[in-house]
Amino acid sequence: MSRESAARRFAVAAAALSAAAAALVGLALLAGASPLDAVRALAEGAAGSPAALGETLARATALVLTAVGASLAFRAGVLNIGLEGQFLAGAVAAAAVGPLLAGSPLAARAGLLAAAALAGALWVMPAAYLEARRGVPEVLSTILLNLVAAAGVSGLVRGALQDPGGDYPQSRALPDAVRLAPLAAGGRVTAAILIALALALFATLLLEWTPFGLKLRATGLAPAAARAIGLPRARLRLLAFAASGALAGLAGGLEVLAVTGRLYDPFTAGVGYTGIAAALLGGSHPLAAAVSAVLFAALGTGSSAMQRDTGVPGALATIVPGVLVLAVLAARARLARKAA
Amino acid sequence: MFPGEIHALLGENGAGKSTLVSIAAGRLVADSGEILRGGSQASYRNARDARHAGLVLVPQHDLLIGAASVADNLAFLDPAAPFFESAAARRARVGRLAQAFGLELGDADARADALPVGTRQRIEIAGALAGDPDVLILDEPTAVLSPDETAALFASLRKRADAGAAVVLITHRLAEVFAGADRLTLLARGRSVKTCRVSETTPQEIGGLLLTNTEGEKNFLEGVWGARPLDSRADTPGGRSQTHPSEHAAQSAATQPLPSLVLTGFAPDEARAVRAERISLSLLPGEILVLLAIDGNGADTIARAIAGLERFSGRVEVGGVPLPLSGDPLAFRAAGGAFVPADRREEGLVAALSLSENLALPNPPGSVFLDRPAMRAHAEERLRAFGVRYASPAALAGSLSGGNQQKTVLARELAHRPGVLVAVHPTRGLDLASAAAVRSRILDACRSGTAALAVTADPDEAQLFGAPLRVVYRGRLSAALEPTTPPAALGRLMAGLEG
Numbered sequence: 013m014s015r016e017s018a019a020r021r022f023a024v025a026a027a028a029l030s031a032a033a034a035a036l037v038g039l040a041l042l043a044g045a046s047p048l049d050a051v052r053a054l055a056e057g058a059a060g061s062p063a064a065l066g067e068t069l070a071r072a073t074a075l076v077l078t079a080v081g082a083s084l085a086f087r088a089g090v091l092n093i094g095l096e097g098q099f100l101a102g103a104v105a106a107a108a109v110g111p112l113l114a115g116s117p118l119a120a121r122a123g124l125l126a127a128a129a130l131a132g133a134l135w136v137m138p139a140a141y142l143e144a145r146r147g148v149p150e151v152l153s154t155i156l157l158n159l160v161a162a163a164g165v166s167g168l169v170r171g172a173l174q175d176p177g178g179d180y181p182q183s184r185a186l187p188d189a190v191r192l193a194p195l196a197a198g199g200r201v202t203a204a205i206l207i208a209l210a211l212a213l214f215a216t217l218l219l220e221w222t223p224f225g226l227k228l229r230a231t232g233l234a235p236a237a238a239r240a241i242g243l244p245r246a247r248l249r250l251l252a253f254a255a256s257g258a259l260a261g262l263a264g265g266l267e268v269l270a271v272t273g274r275l276y277d278p279f280t281a282g283v284g285y286t287g288i289a290a291a292l293l294g295g296s297h298p299l300a301a302a303v304s305a306v307l308f309a310a311l312g313t314g315s316s317a318m319q320r321d322t323g324v325p326g327a328l329a330t331i332v333p334g335v336l337v338l339a340v341l342a343a344r345a346r347l348a349r350k351a352a
Numbered sequence: 353m354f355p356g357e358i359h360a361l362l363g364e365n366g367a368g369k370s371t372l373v374s375i376a377a378g379r380l381v382a383d384s385g386e387i388l389r390g391g392s393q394a395s396y397r398n399a400r401d402a403r404h405a406g407l408v409l410v411p412q413h414d415l416l417i418g419a420a421s422v423a424d425n426l427a428f429l430d431p432a433a434p435f436f437e438s439a440a441a442r443r444a445r446v447g448r449l450a451q452a453f454g455l456e457l458g459d460a461d462a463r464a465d466a467l468p469v470g471t472r473q474r475i476e477i478a479g480a481l482a483g484d485p486d487v488l489i490l491d492e493p494t495a496v497l498s499p500d501e502t503a504a505l506f507a508s509l510r511k512r513a514d515a516g517a518a519v520v521l522i523t524h525r526l527a528e529v530f531a532g533a534d535r536l537t538l539l540a541r542g543r544s545v546k547t548c549r550v551s552e553t554t555p556q557e558i559g560g561l562l563l564t565n566t567e568g569e570k571n572f573l574e575g576v577w578g579a580r581p582l583d584s585r586a587d588t589p590g591g592r593s594q595t596h597p598s599e600h601a602a603q604s605a606a607t608q609p610l611p612s613l614v615l616t617g618f619a620p621d622e623a624r625a626v627r628a629e630r631i632s633l634s635l636l637p638g639e640i641l642v643l644l645a646i647d648g649n650g651a652d653t654i655a656r657a658i659a660g661l662e663r664f665s666g667r668v669e670v671g672g673v674p675l676p677l678s679g680d681p682l683a684f685r686a687a688g689g690a691f692v693p694a695d696r697r698e699e700g701l702v703a704a705l706s707l708s709e710n711l712a713l714p715n716p717p718g719s720v721f722l723d724r725p726a727m728r729a730h731a732e733e734r735l736r737a738f739g740v741r742y743a744s745p746a747a748l749a750g751s752l753s754g755g756n757q758q759k760t761v762l763a764r765e766l767a768h769r770p771g772v773l774v775a776v777h778p779t780r781g782l783d784l785a786s787a788a789a790v791r792s793r794i795l796d797a798c799r800s801g802t803a804a805l806a807v808t809a810d811p812d813e814a815q816l817f818g819a820p821l822r823v824v825y826r827g828r829l830s831a832a833l834e835p836t837t838p839p840a841a842l843g844r845l846m847a848g849l850e851g
């Protein structure tokens with residue numbers, strides 16, 4: 013996937029955009045609104061004002077990180093579908109250690125994010141172990157760990173982590189001094205988006221430009237050849253598992269640190285799954301996946317405005333990513349068959 | 353192509369033979385031109401359409417369903433199979449086809465992916481013949497067959513041709529062409545160079561044409577080819593005219609007595625294949641041993657277990673270092689081992705990576721970032737040294753023809769002067785010139801101290817190494833044989849009729 017020709021990329025993009033446009037126009041017509049008005053409302057709601065753009069970028073942060081995490085795993089041939097659970101593990105760790113961390117805000121933030129990344133990486137380890145030792149497909153084990161994580165969050169915010177000062181199923185709030193301040197007053201976007209984009213760039217450099225990345229890609233593309241050639245397949249896969257889990261965990265930690273300030277239930281509306289969709293749309297290319305993630309976030313913020321202004325259902329934000337990914341996968345599969 | 357004839361398609365690796373027949377059988381789409389059949393245009397959208405129209409292709413690499421049994425695969429290949437068919441009937445088909453075509457098809461209940469390449473190819477051939485196709489195309493069917501099976505296959509093909517079918521046969525073995533085909537076409541670089549009746553030409557003429565049309569490799573080949581007669585079934589003085597590698601070994605043995613490869617009571621733990629008997633042998637630096645066996649007799653498993661790809665019992669030492677019993681390709685390579693697998697597409701190369709990336713594995717250069725200029729230079733040097741025909745080092749490995757892929761694998765494996773080279777079918781599917789080039793590269797490596805264990809199913813090939821041979825039959829090794837042992841005698845040993 014890394015070496016798609018320009019013509020091929022264009023064909024795939026054309027297929028994806030036509031499918032997304034068809035979904036948008038169809039929904040607008042169903043709702044009895046003008047498709048043009050709907051598009052205008054969508055665009056303005058997503059990026060029409062500094063506040064709208066800020067909201068889009070705030071939402072994009074976690075998506076970018078899970079999309080990059082999914083890309084790293086997929087390129088190494090590791091089908092980590094459990095980014096949702098690893099995201100929750102990171103958020104739990106952040107909510108658990110956040111209120112305990114003393115010292116300078118900078119050190120507290122670093123400690124909190126390290127704990128979150130570590131928790132995400134640890135949450136994927138049972139799946140990595142079961143795959144390596146027992147041959148359990150990681151698609152199944154990671155997705156099941158998502159359910160465990162969701163149930164865990166639900167229990168923790170009503171138990172060990174519940175805020176003693178209230179009856180709500182939520183954890184204690186982080187001290188304001190520790191929380192990330194918005195980049196612009198009144199908005200929700202923080203430096204977290206910069207961390208996420210920097211990591212997307214870093215992941216691209218790692219995959220495409222380093223000896224380690226080449227080994228990782230070789231393992232993902234041809235596991236049997238990688239083994240016969242003498243690549244440390246088991247170690248490479250373990251690292252890919254851990255890196256994608258850590259990125260998803262970091263996304264959970266940043267969500268607590270920058271957006272919510274605490275853990276509650278339910279904490280995610282599928283950021284792990286949408287991250288996978290963004291990775292697929294971006295061909296498991298970390299930068300392209302990050303762009304897709306920002307696009308999906310924009311759809312999310314824009315569709316709320318669109319529903320308010322034109323009455324076109326906001327469910328568009330969930331329908332379009334699904335349609336986009338299906339169109340891209342179908343177009344790629346067709347081109348791959350022609351090339352074979 | 354006429355009904356009732358066997359037409360041989362010849363040409364060096366990359367000449368376009370496989371591409372041509374894939375287009376004919378609907379597997380690939382033609383860029384231009386048309387295909388006529390029975391006077392009308394015939395282009396099939398896919399292999400299934402072609403099969404239903406009575407045109408069947410047996411590809412170079414079989415397309416069996418790995419997770420299905422032999423019986424099920426043959427049922428899928430049989431267009432006359434009823435929609436519902438009992439397991440007993442499917443099993444019975446295996447025995448019937450094995451009998452009818454004289455091919456050893458293995459256990460009817462074995463999973464196809466557990467079978468060696470040769471058995472899989474025989475299943476594919478039996479499946480193709482079973483449908484009584486009007487046009488039958490076989491892409492290098494004899495590369496994996498024993499001499500007896502080759503004879504049986506030609507008898508079956510002749511029977512099909514006599515029944516009015518047209519048979520196209522791709523092969524690199526001139527002897528087969530002149531023994532079994534009616535007409536031949538020679539391809540070079542995608543063009544048809546010569547088409548004639550086999551009775552109107554000679555092996556010498558065709559062999560000469562094959563060589564003159566491989567310009568790039570010509571100079572390099574003169575030294576390798578010069579003395580060797582074209583029909584390698586004749587006595588091969590060429591094989592002896594080169595320095596015998598074990599002479600080198602004898603010289604260096606005094607100064608460097610440590611063997612490169614030692615097997616002690618060694619046997620692969622392979623439940624699914626033939627269980628090899630415990631083997632003890634040792635190879636000195638520069639020594640070559642050729643294991644000759646029909647696929648399915650355990651020779652390839654022995655090689656894979658040494659290379660760390662299968663578990664084994666007993667003891668394997670490479671360069672004095674014992675290897676772990678659980679099988680560890682990294683330990684094998686760290687001890688100085690190199691491995692050329694039988695299945696170059698699955699295990700030899702990463703098809704979706706470029707040539708320069710493939711040649712840089714498993715240890716790409718660069719401390720922090722990849723040193724791409726170094727990778728490119730290394731790739732160009734290796735590819736040129738092995739006469740690989742390629743467009744650019746950035747071309748995908750999967751875009752090369754089979755023979756060029758094989759040369760690329762050898763270029764990588766011999767890059768770091770390995771102490772031990774284990775090569776399974778190193779020249780399978782290569783044209784005469786490329787095969788000679790690959791052999792001479794292996795012999796070169798041995799002259800500079802590499803010990804080599806080569807596995808082959810081709811008696812002629814085995815002799816051309818000019819090294820001691822051991823025939824493997826159902827996991828048992830014969831005594832060491834002289835490289836000059838007549839092919840007929842080797843064939844009897846391989847078939848288990850002697851020894």
